[in-house]
Amino acid sequence: MSNYVAPVRDMQFVLHELAGFDEVAALPGNADLSADLVNQILEENARFSGEVLAPLNEIGDREGSVWLDGDVRTPKGFKEAYKQFIEGGWNALQFPSDFGGQGLPKLVAAPVMEMWKSANLSFSLCPLLTGGAIEALLLRGTDAQQRTFLPKMIEGTWTGTMNLTEPQAGSDLALVKAKAVPDGDHYRIYGQKIFITYGEHDLAENIVHLVLARTPDAPEGVKGISLFIVPKYLVAADGSLGPRNDVRCVSIEHKLGIHASPTAVMAYGDKEGAVGSLVGEENRGLEYMFIMMNAARFAVGMEGLAISERAYQRALAYAKERIQSRELGGSGSKAVPIIRHPDVRRMLMSMKAQTEAMRALAYVVAAALDKSHHHPDKEERARSQAFVDLMIPIVKGWSTETSIEVASIGIQVHGGMGFIEETGAAQYLRDARITTIYEGTTGIQANDLIGRKIARESGATAKAVLEALRGFDRELAGAAGEDLEVVRKRLAAAAAAAQDCVNWIVATYPKDIKSAHAGAVPFLKLMGILCGGWQLARGALVAQSKIAKGEGDAAFLKAKLSTARFFADHHLSQAPGLRDAMVQGAAGVLALAEEQF
Numbered sequence: 034m035s036n037y038v039a040p041v042r043d044m045q046f047v048l049h050e051l052a053g054f055d056e057v058a059a060l061p062g063n064a065d066l067s068a069d070l071v072n073q074i075l076e077e078n079a080r081f082s083g084e085v086l087a088p089l090n091e092i093g094d095r096e097g098s099v100w101l102d103g104d105v106r107t108p109k110g111f112k113e114a115y116k117q118f119i120e121g122g123w124n125a126l127q128f129p130s131d132f133g134g135q136g137l138p139k140l141v142a143a144p145v146m147e148m149w150k151s152a153n154l155s156f157s158l159c160p161l162l163t164g165g166a167i168e169a170l171l172l173r174g175t176d177a178q179q180r181t182f183l184p185k186m187i188e189g190t191w192t193g194t195m196n197l198t199e200p201q202a203g204s205d206l207a208l209v210k211a212k213a214v215p216d217g218d219h220y221r222i223y224g225q226k227i228f229i230t231y232g233e234h235d236l237a238e239n240i241v242h243l244v245l246a247r248t249p250d251a252p253e254g255v256k257g258i259s260l261f262i263v264p265k266y267l268v269a270a271d272g273s274l275g276p277r278n279d280v281r282c283v284s285i286e287h288k289l290g291i292h293a294s295p296t297a298v299m300a301y302g303d304k305e306g307a308v309g310s311l312v313g314e315e316n317r318g319l320e321y322m323f324i325m326m327n328a329a330r331f332a333v334g335m336e337g338l339a340i341s342e343r344a345y346q347r348a349l350a351y352a353k354e355r356i357q358s359r360e361l362g363g364s365g366s367k368a369v370p371i372i373r374h375p376d377v378r379r380m381l382m383s384m385k386a387q388t389e390a391m392r393a394l395a396y397v398v399a400a401a402l403d404k405s406h407h408h409p410d411k412e413e414r415a416r417s418q419a420f421v422d423l424m425i426p427i428v429k430g431w432s433t434e435t436s437i438e439v440a441s442i443g444i445q446v447h448g449g450m451g452f453i454e455e456t457g458a459a460q461y462l463r464d465a466r467i468t469t470i471y472e473g474t475t476g477i478q479a480n481d482l483i484g485r486k487i488a489r490e491s492g493a494t495a496k497a498v499l500e501a502l503r504g505f506d507r508e509l510a511g512a513a514g515e516d517l518e519v520v521r522k523r524l525a526a527a528a529a530a531a532q533d534c535v536n537w538i539v540a541t542y543p544k545d546i547k548s549a550h551a552g553a554v555p556f557l558k559l560m561g562i563l564c565g566g567w568q569l570a571r572g573a574l575v576a577q578s579k580i581a582k583g584e585g586d587a588a589f590l591k592a593k594l595s596t597a598r599f600f601a602d603h604h605l606s607q608a609p610g611l612r613d614a615m616v617q618g619a620a621g622v623l624a625l626a627e628e629q630f
């Protein structure tokens with residue numbers, strides 16, 4: 034089976050040519066950041082991901098995590114790998130230096146995270162959830178809470194979880210029932226949480242659960258939910274571990290994919306009540322979650338990209354080895370590697386082009402996240418934040434939906450062997466399948482996109498993005514060559530389709546909200562294809578100019594041009610159909626539903 038080799042060259046290309054590394058490096062707080070340092074980090078992480086994490090991916094899938102009377106044992110090798118992970122300082126990379134982090138920008142963290150996720154998605158979920166909990170404490174934790182929990186969590190010796198879901202409260206967190214009863218200077222937490230990623234495991238000394246619950250006199254609905262810290266082991270003032278808290282893992286789920294990642298059912302307060310401390314103010318828990326959600330949703334979008342990369346590498350290696358059928362139009366009588374057949378090439382190009390489009394868009398958004406936090410100019414911060422807010426549901430929803438398609442094509446490239454577990458191709462599809470569900474399903478992302486991100490502001494940010502695309506069209510107009518001519522034509526048609534949709538959403542949302550929502554997912558896909566295609570086109574323009582000047586690696590740069598052209602012909606070309614599905618098809622969805630269900 035082929036190993037994972039991090040695509041460092043493409044990562045570097047996107048960082049430097051598309052995402053504006055120099056601009057991010059010039060932001061306050063990044064004085065020590067240099068291109069050389071980033072090179073070293075990427076090379077070292079590529080080695081760690083390829084040599085330590087990737088070989089455990091298949092073992093993790095086969096063995097899975099196992100529940101043993103309240104404890105959870107992770108698969109063979111995970112404990113040792115996690116030890117190396119924290120000793121290498123990887124967990125601390127993107128968190129503030131005040132608590133022991135290395136303070137690197139999101140733009141550098143993005144390729145680093147991508148590598149862990151490609152190498153071993155199940156493993157990567159542990160630091161992902163810890164990261165979410167760290168962000169919440171950074172955002173609203175008291176000084177004492179931050180001092181007690183953050184250094185260990187940033188180091189990684191303690192991990193974190195996010196406890197939102199309950200059996201009756203999934204997409205709709207207004208239905209959360211867990212109780213938090215005041216008891217002196219803390220609260221006692223009671224209730225059940227389900228589907229809690231790394232809710233119990235054997236990798237760390239302590240697990241810091243962040244739990245949504247209601248105080249006794251809290252108002253109904255979303256405005257009555259508070260956020261609490263509930264550690265597995267209570268922590269004394271000096272930071273030492275005390276007795277077990279009243280929280281336990283009742284079972285873990287048996288599931289389609291990510292077998293090594295324990296998905297726990299957690300029981301709080303079966304005895305005296307689990308001791309919890311409030312984060313921020315009562316009744317504002319969901320509001321805090323929403324602020325943090327950008328980071329978590331972005332990270333899950335990156336999972337889509339990462340699995341696609343791994344599935345592509347596996348399929349490419351197989352296509353070079355597998356001998357089958359004579360070459361069309363060839364004179365030889367011998368069967369050739371399947372990569373010689375046009376349809377296999379089409380499949381591989383589709384996997385590659387979509388993966389590169391996802392990467393380019395995700396890193397551009399990561400750079401905007403850095404600017405939204407640290408740019409010295411207030412207006413630039415606000416502009417970047419608006420762009421990030423618009424793009425997050427697209428990165429999450431489109432990249433994860435696309436990863437299912439890419440992983441499925443990966444199986445197709447393998448033929449029958451793809452359906453057999455030993456090639457590994459099937460695992461990528463099974464693992465990818467959860468990414469469109471957790472951290473808000475695709476339907477929820479699309480609702481967010483058309484509602485909070487477009488209708489609420491009359492499409493202002495979306496229109497600004499489309500204006501930027503028109504500016505880019507003028508740049509493309511000056512470029513020579515058939516490839517860029519085709520890319521320009523397709524991009525302009527896709528942008529026009531998106532413009533029609535935005536106008537339609539703004540007009541339709543206030544008077545016919547159901548129709549607007551009926552077309553939300555096709556629109557989200559259109560925006561993903563458009564914004565991913567835009568970034569590939571920018572890359573193609575850079576590549577063309579470098580080729581003309583005789584700079585860089587000619588083969589890599591030529592591939593950038595032909596990949597953008599492929600994406601334009603095969604994917605951007607779908608945009609007008611998606612516009613029709615939204616604008617004309619929405620009413621049909623509702624009519625059909627009334628007649629048939």
Ligand SMILES: Cc1cc2nc3c(=O)[nH]c(=O)nc-3n(C[C@H](O)[C@H](O)[C@H](O)COP(=O)(O)OP(=O)(O)OC[C@H]3O[C@@H](n4cnc5c(N)ncnc54)[C@H](O)[C@@H]3O)c2cc1C
Pocket residue numbers: 162195196197198202203204205227228229230231288296467470471472473474475476477480
């Ligand atoms: C492996 C795994 C790990 C998870 N990890 C965590 C975790 O660590 N912490 C945590 O708190 N939760 C976790 N979850 C829970 C996850 O976030 C939820 O499963 C997810 O939010 C969807 O909720 P649900 O399963 O109740 O589905 P439902 O909310 O019941 O949704 C069912 C269907 O209805 C659709 N739907 C629902 N409401 C709407 C709407 N308003 N508009 C359009 N469509 C709608 C959905 O899109 C979906 O297609 C995990 C789940 C899994 C399976």
